[in-house]
Amino acid sequence: MAEASMQQAGSGAAKNWVKSYPPGVPAEIGPLPYRSLGEFFDHAVAQHSWRPAFTCMGKSLTFADLNVQSGRIGAWLQSLGLAKGDRVAVMMPNILQNPVIVYGILRAGYTVVNVNPLYTPRELEHQLVDAGAKAIFVLENFAHTVEQVVARTKVKHVVVATMGDMLGVKGLLVNLVVRRVKKLVPAWSLPGHVSFRSVLAKGEKLQLAKPNVGPGDVAFLQYTGGTTGVSKGATLTHANLLSNMAQMELWLNTAFLRKPRPDNLTFMCALPLYHIFALTVNSLMGLATGGNNILIPNPRDIPAFVAELGKYKTNIFPGLNTLFNALMNNPEFQKLDFASLILTFGGGMAVQRPVAERWLAMTHCPIHEGYGLSETSPVATANRLDTDEFTGTIGMPLPSTEVEIRDENGNSLPTGEIGEICIRGPQVMAGYWQRPDETAKAISPDGFFRTGDIGFMNAAGLTKIVDRKKDMILVSGFNVFPNEIEEVVATHPGILECAAIGIADPHSGEAVKLFVVRKDPNLTEEDVKRHCAENLTNYKRPRHVEFRDELPKSNVGKILRKDLRG
Template sequence: MSAIEQKPSTEASGRFWLASYPEGMAQTIAPLGHSSIGALVESCCARFAERPAFTSMGKTLTFRDFDAASKKVAAWLQAQGLAKGDRVAVMMPNILQNPVVIFGILRAGLVVVNVNPLYTPRELEHQLKDSGAKALFVLENFAGTVAQVVSRTAVRHVVVTTMGDMLGLKGLIVNLVVRKIKKLVPAWSLPGHIPFKQVMAEGAHGTLKPADISPGDTAFLQYTGGTTGISKGATLTHANLLSNMEQIKLWIEPVFRLKKRPEQLVFVCALPLYHIFALTVNGLMGIALGGHNVLIANPRDIPAFVKELGKYRVHIFPGLNTLFNAMMNNPDFQKLDFSELVLTLGGGMAVQRPVAERWQKITGCAVTEGYGLSETSPVATANRFDSPDFTGTIGLPLPSTDIEIRDDEGKTLALGEVGEICIRGPQVMAGYWQRPDETAKVMTPDGFFRSGDVGFMTAQGYTKIVDRKKDMILVSGFNVFPNEVEEVAMSLAGVLECAAIGVPDEHSGEAVKLFVVKKDDALTEADVKAHCVANLTNYKRPKFIEFRTELPKSNVGKILRKDLRG
């Protein structure tokens, strides 16, 4: 009898999953070693001073360089009269200025508001107004968007940087190519803006005053993608982020019993640092472990990305299912040397088994799936890093984390029963920024965060997501979870990508519609339907198949089912 079939009713209380932990794994994290992220950065920069910290477009900052540069940004911000708790927005891709600015803001005692640089003016205006940001750092490529809305916000200091600002003499060529040849910088006008190089020059003559920051102070306003309504700012404290970093640091240790610990870990930073996954796993973890982050400004340019990867012996590769899939379809990727790859971390969306199996075959490294949200800093659960098995689950609760599966009334369900995944731990946000009403909807009286994701837990403590509540398809009273349909379709050789949604149906209330991007032009609707007939029970089978040349995706590469629903 399987763990799911047993459905015991009592194991849901207590941390029974600890029995599935790697040997010697701590059950809880130790008290935090630093009172703030700024204190952590200062300590690590002194400890790892000569090591490379960040590389972008061939230019590398050592930890010493990174310390000096972020200190200049911090001193400049304080000189503008910005005080503890003031919000500063950052709107740029993965270039050297990004970590320098983010950690400079934190060292100044201020709060970072991460902004997706591809936001529309409407989305940007909402976030700037909602956060009350007083300053904004933006890459010139996106300055035109800022120009359309900044006068209607509280922003008083706009700093504009260029792609080449931190690349030395090479930066002049990079700027020429970006502006004149590739024409990636639309015309913009921001009277009174400050060039980034001026900030660095003025900051060099300033003095950084120690910021009186305690663990409970706010570090980030991390805006949710708005998939469940209007975009809200998750208030993440220094303790939230530092706790999650400590949890992941503990979780990573067992892998080095199997694979040799490199002298310095090299991280691929392809996911944008404005996304919570990269921010914690690449940014904070990279700094805390004295790692070297290779920044990829445009991971959608797969050929250039693969070429960049070829220059390094990479150890840690965080990514999403769609990114892994796209890379494996590049012939040059398959020629790379992955002999030193220690960890491939999958998050942000479900990793599909066919993708995971193919990745392991090509790289020799399993995809380890984890799970989290902006509201949990982000990691709440992860599969064991010392196991080569792809479990198809989101893994075990991290140390100091509790997971419960609850029904709509808040009652804890028996193991194997499907309900809402609820999370409690030191990484759970303080609440939504200035939205006590929204906070009350998701935080339970006993401190659990209601994730909005639906799943169940096995007797071993592994959680399996079946979907987001609102993505569930109801066919003749039966629940159909799109992830299951998509995973089946992805195991068909001719399918490159797919997404399933529910559409109105006069006979069954809703029917399953599957959107497919072909890998093989010869693939037909009949092929897909026959494959689904062979692998899915009747009510789960797609009634409608639509072929597309591409699927709508978020800027992080997540397939947007809501856009397919129209």
């Protein structure tokens, strides 16, 4: 699939967006320099061995350390007799063990199945069974979830890690605090499990054999709800990820036209590594550029996160709207020195203009918005990184990527017309794991992935998302897009966060309901409705306003409208 879409890219309609590219960025990425992520990893280590690759809680792993430790994980896995391509699950937050395990799995010739550690037993069981995972690495904090389902899966090997495993002597104290003081480790029992440290010790005595892995082999099963309900594994090949890295590297280099590139790049990694955004934009791009990723295990603890931010000269900060908003409302964040910040990259959800404008005023670094999905490895479009402009769009297609706006029947729509955003390129997945029916629905016969997002493209090739298909509200026959309402509501100084949904209405079919988290405790429903009346036409205005202390969010901090709909 990856190779086919690479050949198709460029054979379609004129790519008007290429004219809007920054200077020196080609229309196509050219041949991939590596056959696999393992080969890429070897090259990165050879180039940057002495540099720090990942840092967490004050402890750093150099590229050379990462090479040694991941090699031990890979050699141990091979000693189990797993077949090439077998799936190995990783259920870890952002701690040093995560990249060590992930790169160990890839180097040994297996497929990584990233698992959200906060999954319920039902969600975990579905994913492990669907992937046919043979082994799982889990942090002890979440071992009780694995215990409840492992007998009903194909998992034969369970490795349990502790928070402090890679922190040296300090790790003993960290484990004591996590277990005894914060009581973050519920009781668990997994007979026959192996400890992470013993795996490293066993792997030290073994030799990692180089597997024969090619571009079309599966590197990751990245689970996603996709455009329909049940969680499916987006099958991402080595070529998919390598292509997206090549595309992003061309794009990233233009950011240094605004500010010179430092000798050692520092990435802030607050988004979870098990999510496709951080996996590619932080972990893989960090290795590709010789950068150091500062891992934040719990970004929801904003005071602790801000304290970590103050210790490093961050250059590249991927994040999303809710995270940027939460940080800016922390008084200590406002005191930080942002002189080293070169690129703030927003994705995962729409970046609201009021948030972007406030971030620029506070940090003197613009938020550059991009767009992608698990199915696109993830980045498909991005705004130019060599300007300070916030366009309010998701930008233009990256090199070797085509975007078309299509109607319900799959016909390409003219510039400016609203339809479904469809993507073709070498970063588009091979399909959904063992779901040919779902793959056929998601990928058109000519290789375009149907995203389920609704938007339009302007004459410069910039695409604006209006909303998700399923989030659209139909009021008296008029399409109402929650993103538009939320962006308007967010401009009110008394509002911290908001979300809009449609609810049944006997008169108009559906009506807009707004959920609001106050910044100003004195804010009233009348204040909110007055603000909306001044900025929105009548049928778009919320008929119902409900105040909440907080809004439900996904593992990366994206507001979950489906949970508000109940």
